[in-house]
Amino acid sequence: MYDAPRSTENTVSTEDIKFECTDCQVYYGDNHAIKDVSVKIEDKTVTAFIGPSGCGKSTFLRCLNRMNDTIDVARIEGSFLLDGQDIYDRKVDPVQLRAKVGMVFQKPNPFPKSIYDNIAYGPRIHGLARSKADLDEIVEKSLRRGAIWDEVKDRLHAPGTGLSGGQQQRLCIARAIATEPEVLLMDEPCSALDPIATAQVEELIDELRAQYSVVIVTHSMQQAARVSQKTAFFHLGNLVEYDETSKIFTNPEDPRTESYITGRIG
Amino acid sequence: MPLLWLFLIVLAIAAAGFVLGRGRALASAGGDARALHSLPGYYGWNVALKAMVPGFGLLIVWLLAQPLYVGSTVSSMIPDSAIKDGASRSLLMAEVRRTADGLDAAVAQDLITARDAADPDADIAALTDKLKEAGQIVTAEITQPVLTAAQRYRDLNAKGAFAMLIAVVAVALAGAFYGVNEARAEFRARNVVENGVRALLIAAASVAILTTLGIVLSLVFNTVEFFRLYPASNFFFGTSWAPSFSGRGGASDLGVLPLLWGTFYISIVALAVAVPIGLFAAIYLSEYAGPKVRAVAKPLLEVLAGIPTIVYGLFALLTVGPLLVSVFGDEGLGWMQAGTAVMTAGLVMGIMLIPFVSSLSDDIINAVPQAMRDGSYGLGATQSETIRQVVLPAALPGIVGAILLAASRAIGETMIVVLGAGAAARLSLNPFEAMTTVTAKIVSQLTGDADFASPEALVAFALGMTLFVLTLGLNVFALYIVRKYREQYE
Ligand SMILES: Nc1ncnc2c1ncn2[C@@H]1O[C@H](COP(=O)(O)OP(=O)(O)O)[C@@H](O)[C@H]1O
Ligand SMILES: [Mg+2]
Numbered sequence: 177m178y179d180a181p182r183s184t185e186n187t188v189s190t191e192d193i194k195f196e197c198t199d200c201q202v203y204y205g206d207n208h209a210i211k212d213v214s215v216k217i218e219d220k221t222v223t224a225f226i227g228p229s230g231c232g233k234s235t236f237l238r239c240l241n242r243m244n245d246t247i248d249v250a251r252i253e254g255s256f257l258l259d260g261q262d263i264y265d266r267k268v269d270p271v272q273l274r275a276k277v278g279m280v281f282q283k284p285n286p287f288p289k290s291i292y293d294n295i296a297y298g299p300r301i302h303g304l305a306r307s308k309a310d311l312d313e314i315v316e317k318s319l320r321r322g323a324i325w326d327e328v329k330d331r332l333h334a335p336g337t338g339l340s341g342g343q344q345q346r347l348c349i350a351r352a353i354a355t356e357p358e359v360l361l362m363d364e365p366c367s368a369l370d371p372i373a374t375a376q377v378e379e380l381i382d383e384l385r386a387q388y389s390v391v392i393v394t395h396s397m398q399q400a401a402r403v404s405q406k407t408a409f410f411h412l413g414n415l416v417e418y419d420e421t422s423k424i425f426t427n428p429e430d431p432r433t434e435s436y437i438t439g440r441i442g
Numbered sequence: 443m444p445l446l447w448l449f450l451i452v453l454a455i456a457a458a459g460f461v462l463g464r465g466r467a468l469a470s471a472g473g474d475a476r477a478l479h480s481l482p483g484y485y486g487w488n489v490a491l492k493a494m495v496p497g498f499g500l501l502i503v504w505l506l507a508q509p510l511y512v513g514s515t516v517s518s519m520i521p522d523s524a525i526k527d528g529a530s531r532s533l534l535m536a537e538v539r540r541t542a543d544g545l546d547a548a549v550a551q552d553l554i555t556a557r558d559a560a561d562p563d564a565d566i567a568a569l570t571d572k573l574k575e576a577g578q579i580v581t582a583e584i585t586q587p588v589l590t591a592a593q594r595y596r597d598l599n600a601k602g603a604f605a606m607l608i609a610v611v612a613v614a615l616a617g618a619f620y621g622v623n624e625a626r627a628e629f630r631a632r633n634v635v636e637n638g639v640r641a642l643l644i645a646a647a648s649v650a651i652l653t654t655l656g657i658v659l660s661l662v663f664n665t666v667e668f669f670r671l672y673p674a675s676n677f678f679f680g681t682s683w684a685p686s687f688s689g690r691g692g693a694s695d696l697g698v699l700p701l702l703w704g705t706f707y708i709s710i711v712a713l714a715v716a717v718p719i720g721l722f723a724a725i726y727l728s729e730y731a732g733p734k735v736r737a738v739a740k741p742l743l744e745v746l747a748g749i750p751t752i753v754y755g756l757f758a759l760l761t762v763g764p765l766l767v768s769v770f771g772d773e774g775l776g777w778m779q780a781g782t783a784v785m786t787a788g789l790v791m792g793i794m795l796i797p798f799v800s801s802l803s804d805d806i807i808n809a810v811p812q813a814m815r816d817g818s819y820g821l822g823a824t825q826s827e828t829i830r831q832v833v834l835p836a837a838l839p840g841i842v843g844a845i846l847l848a849a850s851r852a853i854g855e856t857m858i859v860v861l862g863a864g865a866a867a868r869l870s871l872n873p874f875e876a877m878t879t880v881t882a883k884i885v886s887q888l889t890g891d892a893d894f895a896s897p898e899a900l901v902a903f904a905l906g907m908t909l910f911v912l913t914l915g916l917n918v919f920a921l922y923i924v925r926k927y928r929e930q931y932e
Contacts, residue, residue: 241820243816243819243820246815246816246819248732271819271822271823271824272822273822274819274820274821274822275821275822276822278820278821279816279820279821280820281813281816281817281820283813285811285813285814285816285817286817287814287817287818287831287832287835287836288814288832288835288836289835297818297821297823297831298821298822298823301821301822301823301824301827301831302822348817351817351821352820352821355821355822
């Protein structure tokens with residue numbers, strides 16, 4: 177199988193642009209779910225996607241690591257450049273891509289395995305660890321970065337499904353981190369969590385910004401305002417407005433954005 | 443025929459009661475159904491239930507009790523002197539019954555009049571001839587005591603049937619009357635019907651459970667009977683199976699080990715075929731196949747489950763056996779003497795089990811949440827990695843259950859063994875030799891004129907019991923495994 181080149185020497189864009197998407201369209205059969213979306217996602221930044229239910233936030237997010245490939249009816253057009261390389265190019269192996277662009281889902285979905293094996297899953301399939309000690313180190317590092325190490329270090333071999341919802345979600349984030357992705361996509365990661373767990377995950381997202389480009393879909397505008405630096409507002413499949421978070425929440429340009437953040441649509 | 447009529451009469455009473463009860467309830471509310479406690483139909487059902495339950499209940503009890511009563515009354519009036527040497531009272535009673543049936547038939551064909559049939563002074567020789575003429579099987583000559591008893595038997599039965607007719611109709615009418623009387627607006631007919639429905643469901647469940655219990659008890663009693671005639675240690679630990687049949691004389695060797703070994707060996711071969719093929723087919727169908735392929739392939743695979751096992755047996759005997767012989771027989775590798783062998787039966791049984799494994803596993807794999815797969819794909823795993831490391835472990839308890847289910851089918855299978863594996867009970871490791879199983883031997887011990895008091899026939903029950911305990915153990919084990927994994931993963 178062809179391996180997608182990891183090098184990015186030939187890119188022209190400035191290094192702080194991670195994703196550059198132009199004129200993207202997504203169709204589910206006859207349903208035109210994403211219309212003419214163009215967006216530039218920066219590195220070492222938290223980007224929030226907000227918008228009413230069904231406006232295509234998840235759909236667009238899933239385009240960024242080709243998770244839509246697993247849906248038969250989905251059809252995608254436009255260019256999605258990750259570090260200047262089109263991820264829908266035939267040379268790119270979606271499986272490799274997903275190791276680079278990790279994903280955390282709405283509902284925590286730990287595998288029915290031990291906590292240790294959950295974290296070690298990615299490194300094992302990608303051969304990232306040379307030895308058992310190496311793997312132990314990766315697991316510990318990921319759990320620490322997932323801000324859950326202290327809670328689970330004494331029961332690494334207990335099943336991951338036995339953790340609380342918030343712990344499970346942080347476990348899933350740690351699991352995604354373990355494959356050392358460059359971008360982390362999160363689809364409403366806090367919607368199944370209680371306020372305390374949400375606060376912990378938000379704190380974690382803020383820390384992750386130092387190393388990764390994080391894209392988060394959220395229903396909560398407060399959350400977007402708290403964790404993100406850039407915000408994109410989607411409405412009926414269109415990207416209505418994309419700007420600094422502070423600008424979107426204080427001085428939006430589009431009337432639809434304003435209606436949404438003041439609670440009149442959505 | 444009168445029984446069917448009686449049944450219809452009770453039904454008619456119930457139907458009439460339904461209409462009456464419903465109408466009376468409506469009338470009591472002035473025709474306004476909203477003023478009733480329950481919907482009008484419930485009042486009707488209440489009446490119908492009150493007619494049918496006592497009516498049919500009495501009918502059933504009467505039908506069970508009458509033969510017992512008549513039998514014992516008639517039997518007690520036969521003098522001991524009438525019983526010949528070597529015959530028993532029950533044999534004589536059988537003759538009485540036959541004679542009575544014969545008289546019934548003869549009367550029905552107008553060969554004799556009802557009065558002659560009941561005449562205590564009838565000419566026995568003439569009557570016997572008449573009965574023979576009517577095509578009735580009458581043993582030897584009817585004796586006077588038998589004739590008297592038979593006549594009494596007929597008399598009692600006829601009176602009993604008439605009394606039953608009166609009693610059942612009376613009870614049904616009384617019930618219906620009571621129910622109609624109850625049908626007033628404030629009566630809670632709905633709750634009564636609810637209780638009736640519950641009683642019906644409980645009755646159905648009890649019948650199933652009681653039948654199971656009855657089967658197990660009959661197994662246990664006959665097994666105990668067998669162990670009285672044959673030492674248990676020889677049965678459980680004997681390594682030779684050589685029943686001698688009545689007439690040949692001599693003691694039999696009834697060791698179960700060769701049969702258990704045959705059962706085990708054939709089942710293992712069958713599972714070795716069915717589990718990988720079935721599981722892989724299930725994985726393909728649930729994870730790789732598109733909806734169109736799935737819609738065609740899944741039912742096709744399940745057709746395999748609908749083929750009668752005797753057809754598989756023929757397939758083993760006529761196709762697989764000769765095929766194996768041509769490869770492993772004297773012309774080929776020389777390992778196999780004849781078409782009937784463990785391998786033949788095992789392979790064919792394995793094919794039979796494929797749909798059991800695949801269909802169940804397919805459902806179980808489909809039940810694994812999509813979120814698991816997404817999680818794995820999201821980490822950059824390929825499809826087969828995802829299946830191997832996430833989907834299958836999550837589905838494992840269910841798959842183990844499916845495999846154990848297939849195993850108990852394999853253990854209980856008979857026809858394929860009879861036709862495919864031969865009849866020789868043997869303790870051997872060579873899969874190309876003929877062997878036989880517990881089930882096949884149960885059949886062969888009970889066919890022909892078996893004397894049900896001999897250990898050679900009773901051993902069938904001990905074998906059945908062994909099989910029952912084995913499959914029960916297997917099922918309990920399956921449940922245990924499934925539970926254990928559930929606790930761990932949920
Ligand atoms: N798997 C799918 N198959 C068909 N249509 C889909 C699928 N997923 C989403 N859609 C449709 O695409 C549109 C956008 O959905 P989604 O991206 O999930 O919205 P959001 O995440 O913003 O709530 C909706 O109209 C939805 O019905
Ligand atoms: Mg969504």
